[in-house]
Amino acid sequence: MKEDVRALAAEFKAFLRSREEDDLTPAAFTQAAAPSADETETSSAKDRLTVRFVRERELSHAKPAPLSLQETPRAAEETELSAPVQTPVQTPAVSSVSSDREVPVSAAEKQAALDQIAQEIRACKRCPLGDTRLHAVPGEGNPAAELMFIGEGPGFDEDHQGRPFIGRAGQLLDKMIAAMGLKREDVFIGNIAKCHPMVNPQNPEARGNDRAPNQGEIAVCRKYIERQIAAISPKYVVALGGVAAKALISDTKSLGALRGRFHLLHLDSVELKTPVKILATYHPAALLRNPGWKKDAWADLQMVMAEMGLKRPAA
Numbered sequence: 001m002k003e004d005v006r007a008l009a010a011e012f013k014a015f016l017r018s019r020e021e022d023d024l025t026p027a028a029f030t031q032a033a034a035p036s037a038d039e040t041e042t043s044s045a046k047d048r049l050t051v052r053f054v055r056e057r058e059l060s061h062a063k064p065a066p067l068s069l070q071e072t073p074r075a076a077e078e079t080e081l082s083a084p085v086q087t088p089v090q091t092p093a094v095s096s097v098s099s100d101r102e103v104p105v106s107a108a109e110k111q112a113a114l115d116q117i118a119q120e121i122r123a124c125k126r127c128p129l130g131d132t133r134l135h136a137v138p139g140e141g142n143p144a145a146e147l148m149f150i151g152e153g154p155g156f157d158e159d160h161q162g163r164p165f166i167g168r169a170g171q172l173l174d175k176m177i178a179a180m181g182l183k184r185e186d187v188f189i190g191n192i193a194k195c196h197p198m199v200n201p202q203n204p205e206a207r208g209n210d211r212a213p214n215q216g217e218i219a220v221c222r223k224y225i226e227r228q229i230a231a232i233s234p235k236y237v238v239a240l241g242g243v244a245a246k247a248l249i250s251d252t253k254s255l256g257a258l259r260g261r262f263h264l265l266h267l268d269s270v271e272l273k274t275p276v277k278i279l280a281t282y283h284p285a286a287l288l289r290n291p292g293w294k295k296d297a298w299a300d301l302q303m304v305m306a307e308m309g310l311k312r313p314a315a
């Protein structure tokens with residue numbers, strides 16, 4: 001520690017020598033750029049040099065030792081004069097802490113992030129769907145889910161209650177989740193578009209008035225599902241239907257061509273800390289219209305179960 005302080009003192013003296021001819025002349029100070037906020041806290045030329053020394057030292061060291069603007073050079077000078085050694089205060093490194101804080105880690109932090117996103121969604125009018133919805137549908141489920149199910153957009157029942165997948169298609173999704181040995185509360189369920197896309201937006205009370213979100217609506221709204229995925233940080237996503245699959249896999253192939261294998265999740269606005277595998281399957285509403293496809297959908301879900309180490313519950 002003593003050697004470190006002596007080395008710092010020598011470094012500071014060398015710095016002072018290098019500035020003697022230019023920085024310490026009155027002309028140099030009057031011509032200098034206006035001092036920044038922390039520079040104005042110092043009153044003498046030497047104090048300004050101290051600030052510069054600290055800054056330049058920080059820039060020239062990949063991992064600078066924690067320095068206090070007041071104590072370190074002063075402590076160095078005192079050491080040079082054989083005064084009692086002043087131990088530099090150990091301040092915590094803040095850079096990694098602040099970047100880690102951006103990514104929710106605990107379930108409570110993830111829930112807080114999801115609550116914030118849901119609040120923004122409920123206030124959102126970024127696309128015309130916001131003017132005709134009854135309720136925005138942010139999504140719901142386990143904030144620390146390993147598995148997310150993502151569909152294309154809310155329908156009549158969801159629009160009326162503000163919850164995802166609660167109509168007939170949602171009841172089938174619940175059965176699909178149960179067949180995997182999971183409960184609805186174990187996973188997170190959401191949509192790419194958060195408001196009800198309607199064929200006739202003037203009539204939200206009509207059943208059968210549903211349509212898929214168009215490309216413009218998806219482009220505007222997808223930032224919300226991307227932020228939700230980043231907050232939850234699941235290991236797997238199941239895209240329900242071709243619209244969600246194409247958007248999240250970023251591939252224009254048909255659902256039939258995208259099914260049957262895992263892809264890497266593609267997000268536009270968020271960088272994921274860890275890669276997320278995504279598997280495409282049929283939307284439950286499509287399975288209600290075409291029950292013959294249930295066998296293929298079950299085969300898809302079994303692929304996810306195998307990856308997650310899930311066993312089908314005993315009947």
Ligand code: SF4
Nearest residue numbers: 124127130194195221
């Ligand atoms: S669909 Fe998405 S972008 Fe459009 S108003 Fe609703 S939340 Fe906003």
